[in-house]
Amino acid sequence: MRIDKNQLHSLNDKALPDHRESFEYISRRLNNKGLDAQKIIQKIQAFQIAIPSWALGTGGTRFGRFPGGGEPRSLEEKIDDVGILHALNAGSGAISLHIPWDIPENVDQIKAHAASHNLLFDAVNSNTFQDQAEQENSYKFGSLCHTDAKVRKLAVEHNLEVIRHGEALGSKSLTVWLADGSSFPGQMNFRKALQRTLDSLREIYAGMPEDWKMFIEYKPYEPYFYHTVIQDWGTSHLLASQLGERAFTLVDLGHHLPNTNIEQIVATLMMQGKLGGFHFNDSKFGDDDLTVGAMKPYQLFLIFNELVEGMEDKESNNPYPAWMIDASHNLKDPMEDLLQSIEAIQLAYAQALLVDRQALEHARESNDPVLAQEMLQEAFRTDLRPLIAEARMQAGAALNPIAAFRQLSIRESLIRERGRKSMATGL
Ligand code: RM4
Numbered sequence: 001m002r003i004d005k006n007q008l009h010s011l012n013d014k015a016l017p018d019h020r021e022s023f024e025y026i027s028r029r030l031n032n033k034g035l036d037a038q039k040i041i042q043k044i045q046a047f048q049i050a051i052p053s054w055a056l057g058t059g060g061t062r063f064g065r066f067p068g069g070g071e072p073r074s075l076e077e078k079i080d081d082v083g084i085l086h087a088l089n090a091g092s093g094a095i096s097l098h099i100p101w102d103i104p105e106n107v108d109q110i111k112a113h114a115a116s117h118n119l120l121f122d123a124v125n126s127n128t129f130q131d132q133a134e135q136e137n138s139y140k141f142g143s144l145c146h147t148d149a150k151v152r153k154l155a156v157e158h159n160l161e162v163i164r165h166g167e168a169l170g171s172k173s174l175t176v177w178l179a180d181g182s183s184f185p186g187q188m189n190f191r192k193a194l195q196r197t198l199d200s201l202r203e204i205y206a207g208m209p210e211d212w213k214m215f216i217e218y219k220p221y222e223p224y225f226y227h228t229v230i231q232d233w234g235t236s237h238l239l240a241s242q243l244g245e246r247a248f249t250l251v252d253l254g255h256h257l258p259n260t261n262i263e264q265i266v267a268t269l270m271m272q273g274k275l276g277g278f279h280f281n282d283s284k285f286g287d288d289d290l291t292v293g294a295m296k297p298y299q300l301f302l303i304f305n306e307l308v309e310g311m312e313d314k315e316s317n318n319p320y321p322a323w324m325i326d327a328s329h330n331l332k333d334p335m336e337d338l339l340q341s342i343e344a345i346q347l348a349y350a351q352a353l354l355v356d357r358q359a360l361e362h363a364r365e366s367n368d369p370v371l372a373q374e375m376l377q378e379a380f381r382t383d384l385r386p387l388i389a390e391a392r393m394q395a396g397a398a399l400n401p402i403a404a405f406r407q408l409s410i411r412e413s414l415i416r417e418r419g420r421k422s423m424a425t426g427l
């Protein structure tokens with residue numbers, strides 16, 4: 001299914017007078033502060049966030065799953081869904097595949113299909129946290145860290161195969177998230193498990209094409225409850241540093257214990273040139289996979305404040321990070337949730353662009369926390385929603401993506417096309 005752009009534009013036309021009023025107001029306000037709204041709009045338009053192929057269906061918890069209907073039944077249909085999102089918001093121009101949930105069968109056809117929606121293939125993700133049907137050696141007690149060399153070999157080979165799939169599609173990076181760990185004190189030798197993980201990662205790193213990057217995620221707990229081999233950014237950074245120049249840490253917002261200062265982690269990694277990518281979501285307790293910005297929008301803004309500072313720093317050698325949403329949806333329509341997530345990210349980014357870096361630095365140098373807070377909160381409390389809407393409209397997308405999703409009855413059409421009981425592959 002595809003969005004009819006004429007229908008989209010006529011919806012925009014109806015909303016235009018109201019939008020004009022609010023956009024003109026904010027443009028004037030920004031102008032008075034010496035900011036050019038159009039420049040911010042261009043940055044928003046250039047900022048593209050990948051959608052993971054596993055986020056288009058209803059996720060569940062370990063207690064149950066309540067499918068919503070019209071879920072994509074194939075990789076082609078997942079690409080269609082990301083295409084719909086991109087047509088609505090002009091901000092999600094890439095898809096990130098999880099192998100083996102989404103093995104591209106006919107590569108040329110899949111590539112052409114994605115291109116017809118103006119989509120690129122972002123990082124490919126490996127999966128050694130589940131056993132596949134007929135897999136002889138189990139990942140039950142770990143994968144890259146396993147005590148048995150046969151299991152480690154299987155996991156390494158799987159990652160190499162994921163790289164080959166990614167190469168065929170034009171991806172340039174591999175994201176590795178390991179569930180590996182233990183649930184009981186004494187169960188695993190920490191030192192040996194980490195060493196074996198490093199050795200296995202070396203083999204994968206050696207199998208990456210020259211122009212590829214490896215992103216290593218970390219997470220403090222879950223699925224194991226006592227120890228996780230790559231538990232924090234420090235461990236991920238240690239591995240990335242040992243592996244080499246093309247290995248980086250990936251920050252997944254949900255992979256921190258409550259109250260962790262994630263923005264500080266971002267700054268530290270960027271200082272080292274080792275922040276490779278980002279997985280966006282929000283949470284209250286742990287890896288809750290909630291809509292970005294649903295719980296802690298100020299934290300998201302503070303993170304973007306560091307990201308912008310790092311990206312604008314001419315002396316920084318941090319590469320441009322890869323952006324992806326990583327969430328699973330239990331209650332909301334996944335597509336509406338993704339639209340909300342993208343908007344929350346764009347807003348936090350745009351607000352961070354408002355901060356006068358020189359003035360902020362001055363406040364810091366003169367040890368003036370009051371002024372520093374005033375500056376950050378002034379930016380955070382500026383309502384930039386009309387600016388984001390304008391960025392979308394100028395790019396041919398919807399002024400209001402969620403309203404358009406509903407008014408164009410997209411979910412109803414998808415249910416008609418795919419059925420009420422269709423189920424997407426994923427968690
Ligand atoms: C993990 C991690 C990975 C994602 C899986 C599905 O918690 O965030 O990025 O691939 O979930």
Ligand code: MN
Nearest residue numbers: 217252279326
């Ligand atoms: Mn993740």
Ligand code: MN
Nearest residue numbers: 252254287326
């Ligand atoms: Mn996660």
